[in-house]
């Protein structure tokens with residue numbers, strides 16, 4: 289299945305609205321190593337529910353990365369408390385599989401009676417009691433916008449700004465093919481509601497720590513490209529991470545540099561994680577080369593054109609296996 293095919297699983301916004309109306313306490317979570325769509329969706333829905341008078345906990349296994357601390361309301365997002373929270377409802381946002389919420393977050397949410405799963409990953413197996421899976425949406429933030437509008441929920445400034453950043457970061461600044469007329473209409477509406485476009489884009493994109501450029505330099509030194517020029521990849525070793533004192537989100541978005549090379553159809557990034565696991569990040573420029581399918585073969589997932597894997601190392605082995613699978617996918621390009 290590719291991103292253009294409709295795959296909305298399960299619940300309507302009205303059903304989610306009923307669950308919200310019938311309960312008072314909520315924990316809202318998103319995936320480990322959160323990106324702008326993950327944290328943005330949590331803040332967006334969380335502040336809207338708080339404005340309705342609900343008790344809301346915003347929990348992320350890894351907390352808010354430095355690059356997303358500029359979000360209004362980011363201080364409300366915490367790492368998981370050690371004891372389970374007294375909440376009735378758990379809401380998972382932008383999280384393709386339940387374990388990707390992280391063990392601590394799952395423990396924190398373990399007293400919840402009802403699970404709501406809102407996501408745009410085509411590979412999401414619908415693990416909630418209520419599932420709103422819209423793989424046609426470019427970002428979970430856009431689904432949250434639709435939910436808030438459909439249910440006539442409040443749109444405080446934190447929610448307005450968080451939706452914009454969530455969608456901007458997941459669409460490569462409103463550039464990817466997944467961006468629809470609805471996306472632009474939504475952005476226009478948020479601007480009409482008072483969003484400061486210049487400031488929010490500067491906060492999002494012109495605020496990189498210098499070490500991110502040092503990382504870019506280190507990655508470029510490992511860059512390799514296949515003989516046919518279609519598959520480019522680079523890698524990050526633990527030694528470099530330690531030497532440059534890198535944060536997990538420093539590599540966010542850098543893969544777009546190799547994806548952007550003329551002739552390249554697939555870009556891959558291999559990263560040694562603490563503890564020996566390997567993180568693989570993949571991007572495709574061609575819907576005929578489905579990197580989500582490749583990721584699924586190794587226990588990962590994501591979208592047709594952007595997917596990821598956590599797999600056992602060492603890096604050499606993981607890289608050889610994934611590059612072989614990508615070469616095969618490129619050779620059988622539909």
Ligand code: 5GP
Pocket residue numbers: 319384385409411568569570587588589590591594595596597598
């Ligand atoms: P990124 O390369 O930016 O980390 O992730 C690209 C996409 O793949 C995101 O939508 C992300 O949620 C998904 N993804 C990344 N890593 C994994 C993984 O280990 N498992 C699954 N199921 N999805 C992943």
Ligand code: MN
Pocket residue numbers: 325326382408426427428458
């Ligand atoms: Mn997303």
